[in-house]
Amino acid sequence: MSYRVFLPQSVADGHNAEPLPVVYLLHGNGGGFRDWSNESDVARYAALGAILVMPEGGASYFLNAVGRPKDRYEDYLTKDLVKDVAERFPARRDRAGRAVIGVSMGGYAALKVGLSHPEEYGFVGAMSPPVDAPERGFSWRRFWQWWNFREILGPMGSEQRRERDVFALVDSVRPEATGFVYLGAGEREPLLDPVRRFAGRLRRRGFAFVFQVKPGGHDWGEWNRQIPDCFERWKTIAVPGGIAASGH
Structure with missing residues (x-):
């Protein structure tokens, strides 16, 4: 499976063996x-x-697909890739030294992975995540999207779909045991309302998080406005002794 890595110059030059924090960056559907x-x-x-590690996820939502037993992208992301990165690079292996950040489909995956594996990720960043995906029913107009969701998430109302529903995960995990969540959306994008609803669920459950609405739509223009704030929050987690406060 292909992935791209960015390293500090000292590591690229072979002069730094000090373990460094790792940020996994997940792309959106239709990207790479x-x-x-x-x-x-x-x-x-x-x-x-x-x-910085940027893996390939196709249109998988980086999840283990219910209807495609061989598509085990979540296992790849959380086990195989982490192991490979640790063997190849001076990567920190502690929870605070590992973050997962994604846009669109990758944002959903970051939430799913961070909530399902809270002991592994000290920081979760999700920009424009389609958090309502498990709720989307059948539509002829979006038949292929419906079919893809059914293959990945499982049939509507199934336990498999519930296990992959980030709203259900928020209700089932302990907030104090989960990494800090950075949640962002564009003020003109169609996902704003469900993302607001998800932020409300995080707030009611007492998660440490921040929710940012920036100008723009569902595109890299908006995500590039989110990235600086996201990484500023990440630094408070990754730097030893850093403390992240609860957000609103």
């Missing part, structure tokens, strides 16, 4: 592992002393 490097200036954050 090159998106973060091609569409944003995220490379500059490697200079802060981080390893």
